[in-house]
Amino acid sequence: MNAPSRRKFRREGEDRRRQDLIEATLDSVAEYGLQGATLRTIALRAGVTAGLIRHYFPGKEELLQAAYAALVGRMTEQAKAALVMEGASPRRRLAAFVTANLSTPIIDARVFSLWATFIGRANADPTLAHAHREGYLGFRNEVEAVVAEVLAAEQRKPDASQLRRHAIAINALIDGLWIEGCLAGEIFAPGELAAIGIRAVEAELGLAPERGEQ
Amino acid sequence: MNAPSRRKFRREGEDRRRQDLIEATLDSVAEYGLQGATLRTIALRAGVTAGLIRHYFPGKEELLQAAYAALVGRMTEQAKAALVMEGASPRRRLAAFVTANLSTPIIDARVFSLWATFIGRANADPTLAHAHREGYLGFRNEVEAVVAEVLAAEQRKPDASQLRRHAIAINALIDGLWIEGCLAGEIFAPGELAAIGIRAVEAELGLAPERGEQ
DNA sequence: AGGCTATTTATACACTTGCGCAACAAGGCC
DNA sequence: GGCCTTGTTGCGCAAGTGTATAAATAGCCT
Incomplete structure (x- = not known):
């Protein structure tokens, strides 16, 4: 039948x-x-x-690798997209960069979960470790470039090692705030993380607060 | 036979x-x-x-939970242990705290791998999310307490929200540097992360560099 | 309209997984 | 020394895993 x-x-x-x-x-x-x-x-x-x-x-592993590659590609693409603000002052571009990285869609619990899950395997999987390092250094170089512009606009001439230290610190700060925003966004007021980030970055670079700020 | x-x-x-x-x-x-x-x-x-x-x-899940609890306990214990330096000035205690959190044994690829693996499940497992939040807030409160001491020693009277912002930023900075140290420690000179961390923390708090530093 | 081909389904298979359970023996107690 | 408790082993089981492959069919080409 x-x-x-x-x-x-x-x-x-x-x-x-x-x-x-x-x-x-x-x-x-x-x-x-x-x-x-x-x-x-x-x-x-x-x-x-x-x-x-x-x-x-070919198999499950290749699917996972393709998925990770897609994730990393999307993350770096979004992060860098915040930097292309033509015409704005370096300092405003830096602030916008920090804000973008500490707001949706980059602050996102799902993306964080994926990042943590994959990066937790970096020890055992050199492919993952390498992919992370590339992404990290790329991101840090972007930061370093903006920092150089900001300091140049302030008539300051940092040497390479100072620039490197600034970039490492700022990168770490953004990463740390990103994690907290993803894991426990509700315990922060809207925009609070971005404000804290901008303040901390400007302190790191020794920039005087803009007028209008306390 | x-x-x-x-x-x-x-x-x-x-x-x-x-x-x-x-x-x-x-x-x-x-x-x-x-x-x-x-x-x-x-x-x-x-x-x-x-x-x-x-x-x-009772089952595998309970074993994993017990393992995670043990991991978190060890991590927070080690981190806080760096703070019990009696007799030292607040500023030196803070510097020692930063240094300890950015050196072995806290900078450790195995621990990072475990942290990432478990925390990646925090979205789906409220138990994990809660455990993280407790640990994070505890850690941040420790930071806030030392920051308050440091600023008091400098005759400064920050209000509660300033203190909170400092603690959040410093916590994020340490987290971010910790991650990089665990994932790619070889690309940093020995002690470099700690030096960067101390410098950034002091910039965040607006402390004048100690004599002897450039 | 009718066939061709590559996409898609469905089923089979060997293997691993967490868990249940009965037998066993290590080591304290009398 | 012999017994008794219980920590520990060994094996079985059903469910689920990734992979392999044959059978079906959707949709293009002529």
Whole structure:
């Protein structure tokens, strides 16, 4: 009687499917962790069956690597995007950079969860460690460049090691505030983290408070 | 012929076994991640068989929770230990605190790996989120207390919100530097992170450089 | 309209997982 | 020294894992 009914499906373009699978993977990892992100869970979320994954990726590991690469790419892209404010003074660009990195969408519990989950494996997986270091140094160089501009606009001539120290400290400050914002955003007033960040960065650089600030 | 030989074993005190199992769990998680930390792996590392674990813990989840509690306890204990320098000036105590948190044994890739692995689950597991928040606020309060002492010694009277902002910024700075030290300690000179941290903290608090510094 | 092909499903398989349970023996007690 | 408690082992089990592969079908090409 029952004709053995097979599930209906639609064919999607290769890029679209890969993208969907990667997104489903990130969702699964964020929600259930690496151990809970099984091929069946991922496939369910992507609206396909588990077998299909192997049509697009050689194995689970490659899927996870692709997902991590996509995550890192998105994070760095967003972070750097805050720097392209043409025409603004270096100091305002720096402030906008700090603010952007301490507000949505960069302050985001899901992204933090993903970051922590993957970076926790950096010890065991040199690929992850390398990817992190590249991202970190890239980010820090951006910071260093803006810092150089800000100080130059103030007629100050820092040497390379001073610049490096400033960049390391500011980078650490932003990272630390980012973590707290992601993990416990509710215990801070809206905009509070950004305000604290800007204040601390300006103190680090020895900038006099702008008029209007107390 | 072969008498069915059974593995020899020793009976251990309850506390000792639990401790060993927790340590084996932390080792396994640090090395293989949550997914690789199976009961059999953990038992092997602890030198027992998997079945024994259920004699000490209701299930795997409880073992992991106990392991996380042990980790957090050790971390906060170590961090706070750096503050008990009786007789030293507040400013020196603060500097010692920063230095301790940015040197071994607190700068440690294994501990970082564990921290990241567990904290990545904080979104999904309210227990973890709560444990983190308690630890964070406790740590921040310690920072705030030392900051208050330092500023008092400088005849300054910060109000509560200024104190809070200082503590949040300094905490974030230490966290961010700690992460980099754990993840990529080799790209920093020995003591460099601590020096950067102290410098940044003093800038945040508006302290004049001590004589002897440039 | 009808076939071709590559996407997609479905099922099978070997393996691992956490957990349950009965047998065993280590070491204190009398 | 023999017994008794209970820490500990060894094995089994059902559920779930990643991978392999055959069968089906969606959608383009002519």
